[in-house]
Amino acid sequence: MTATSTLPDAAPPGSASDAGGPGVRSRTGRLRLPFSGWHLLLAPLALLFAIPLIWLLISSVMSNAEINRFPPALWPSHIDLGGYRYVLGNAMFPRWFANSLIVSVVAVVSNLVFGALGGYAFARMRFAGSRTLMVLMLATMAIPFQLTMIPTFLVMKRLGLIDTLGALIVPSLVTPFAVFLLRQFFLSLPRELEEAAWIDGCSRLRVLVLIVLPLSRPALSTVAVLTFLSTWNDLTWPLIAINHDTQYTLQLGLTTFQGQHHTRWSAVMAGNVLTVLPVLLAFLAAQKSFIQSITSSGLKG
Amino acid sequence: MSKTTPRTAPRQRPGPAAPRRPAPLTLSDHDQERSYEHARQLRARRRRARGETATAWAFVSPSILVILGLSVVPVIWSLLLSFRADDLVTPSRWVGLANYRALKEDPHFSQAVRNTLEYTALYVPLSMLLGLALALALNRRIKLVGLYRTLIFVPFVISATAQGVLFSFILDPQFGAANSVLHSLGISQQGFLTDPGQALLVLVAISLWSGTGFCVVVYLAALQDVPQSLIEAARLDGAGRRQLLRHVVLPTLTPVNVFLLLWQIINSLQVFDLVYVTTKGGPLGSTTVIVYFIWEQAFKNFTAGYGAAAAYVLALVLLVIGVGLRLLRRRGPAGLEGATR
Incomplete structure (x- = not known):
């Protein structure tokens, strides 16, 4: 009748509500686990998702000899930092890292600045044509990048920016996404605060900077997170706009590096770790706001 | 959208609209001063209303220049x-x-279309089903569930380039860990990305590894929004687990399903980075997708007009799908959507 348990003090608090999960059927008299049965399903699945990244880390500290053995070793006999030394010493990686950082940071800052200015004007100020402009801008969000990439290349060429970081920065200075996300957020703020300051003689800019922006942290961080993610991770546009390897971004550099050094897998993986690390650290540091940004912007899309 | 409430209201200086004290019996200097001030502010206000348009334009012009300049102009130019x-x-x-007619005849383009459709037809439903299943499993209060969610979501933030390079290594027929594991299990060596019969499926698998986490997170957010009262009511009426899922939970997910369907289709029809990094369209064109075809025509073969025509075909397809699904969403139950808009 009752569970014939070999583990006497079985169910921890909370498992009652999980009864019905695989392996916890106490009513049927089967073995009771000291934890929720869902772990038996979820832990291996989560591990499955983690394994490629764990392998990335492991192989980056493996020696090439061990990787090139057949069959290749699955665990390093010792930690070998040769890959990192090679990548940081001989190759262009530090330069590419700096390029990526410059492009991403400029994009984040300018999206915040121009997005806030544009979003505020569309949210609170009346001017001729504002509605038309807004609808037009909203419509541009539906334009796929492939449609604009060839003429954008031609525009950048005419501006003399091809093969410079400028070609990467200019198109990402401000996105319609940043303008609209901030506009929507500004609209949700109570108007009275701004009006009080406005009547007291504050300029629009001061109102925006001193009153609106401090209240808009969540929206600003969403814009920052998603802008950083998309510029840091982009490959298509740098591939088109950049030819010379001194101007490569990390993503472009990594794939070229792999093409040239496919026998030096430990170095390639060390470079890959350096490419992934900033995004991963940013994600782990601000996981909650990351996930909120992605779901909230997604659900509104 | 956001639950933030303004915590600190800036201290308000007493303006003319808020009388500071009961009006005195006599007209004092003070009152006079106040009415002057009032008039001055009215004038300032009018002046500012004129300046307002200029300020507004100053605020929006950088965005307009960049966004419209680099989208509307290129769209026409592309055409x-x-x-x-x-x-x-x-x-x-x-x-x-002529370019469009040539596209119709071009076997490479039709192969690219077929590959893209195959990739989409596999990736979109699988990522959504897997995402929903994982979200349902993760939607409970047990220990470590936060860790599981993190591990499943993390691949999503990793660039397609990094994913591609990593899996080129893991799946390398000679040096890769995958074949090493298969070898120890007694399974014969696989070609993976070098095998024309497998390459596209392998790309789908890599995309599932990185893209499922997004579906999981979106579904989890939606599941947490399912009104608890509905669930309680159904339970009282004697609904079992399965009935609860089928008749209460899944129907409330319809708007999210439509959103994810749209989002995943649009993204998978535009897949490029992963293909470029892993297979460059090969082997034997088995992974050439539409965007790879466009890129190759425009920036490798320097037939930009032809590439632009292919891009227009893709854009029209995306537009039709987008509009179609939007109409579908409008007809469907409004449900959650109202709250998030």
Whole structure:
């Protein structure tokens, strides 16, 4: 009748509500686990998702000899930092890292600045044509990048920016996404605060900077997170706009590096770790706001 | 949208609208001063209303210049390009609809379309089903569930380039860990990305590894929004687990399903980075997708007009899907959507 348990003090608090999960059927008299049965399903699945990244880390500290053995070793006999030394010493990686950082940071800052200015004007100020402009801008969000990439290349060429970081920065200075996300957020703020300051003689800019922006942290961080993610991770546009390897971004550099050094897998993986690390650290540091940004912007899309 | 409430209201200076004290019996200097001030502010206000337009334009012009300049102009330019033969260097010439007609005949393009559709038809439903299943499993209060969610979501933030490089290594027929594991299990060596019969499926698998986490997170957010009262009511009426899922939970997910369907289809029809890094369209064109075809035409073969025509075909397809699904969403139950808009 009752569970014939070999583990006497079985169910921890909370498992009652999980009864019905695989392996916890106490009513049927089967073995009771000291934890929720869902772990038996979820832990291996989560591990499955983690394994490629764990392998990335492991192989980056493996020696090439061990990787090139057949069959290749699955665990390093010792930690070998040769890959990192090679990548940081001989190759262009530090330069590419700096390029990526410059492009991403400029994009984040300018999206915040121009997005806030544009979003505020569309949210609170009346001017001729504002509605038309807004609808037009909203419509541009539906334009796929492939449609604009060839003429954008031609525009950048005419501006003399091809093969410079400028070609990467200019198109990402401000996105319609940043303008609209901030506009929507500004609209949700109570108007009275701004009006009080406005009547007291504050300029629009001061109102925006001193009153609106401090209240808009969540929206600003969403814009920052998603802008950083998309510029840091982009490959298509740098591939088109950049030819010379001194101007490569990390993503472009990594794939070229792999093409040239496919026998030096430990170095390639060390470079890959350096490419992934900033995004991963940013994600782990601000996981909650990351996930909120992605779901909230997604659900509104 | 956001639950933030303004915590600190800035201290308000007493303005003319808020009388500071009961009006005195006599007209004092103070009152006079106040009415002057009032008039001055009215004037200032009027002056500012005129200045307002200028300020507004100053605020929006950077966005307009960049966004409209680099989207509306290129869209028209692309259209014109698609009617021309252009190598991005020498002056182009008008060829009318020849590019589009050539696309219809081009076996490489039709192969790219087939590959893209196959990739989409596999990736989209699988990522959504897997995402929903994982979200349902993760939607409970047990220990470590936060860790599980993190591990499943993390691949999503990793760039397609990094994913591609990593899996090129893991799946390397000679040095890769995958074949090493298969070897120890007694399974014969696989070609993976070098095998024309497998390459596209492997790409789908890699995309599932990185893309499922997004579906999980979106579904989890939606599941947490399912009204608890509905669930309680159904339980009282004697609904079992399965009935609860089928008749209460899944129907409330409809708007999210439509959103994810749209989002995943649009993204998978535009897949490029992963293909470029892993297979470059090969082997034997088995992974050439539409965007890879466009890129190759425009920036490798320097037939920009032809590439632009292919881009227009893709854009029209995306537009039709987008509009179609939006109409579908409008007809469907409004449900959650109202709250998030």
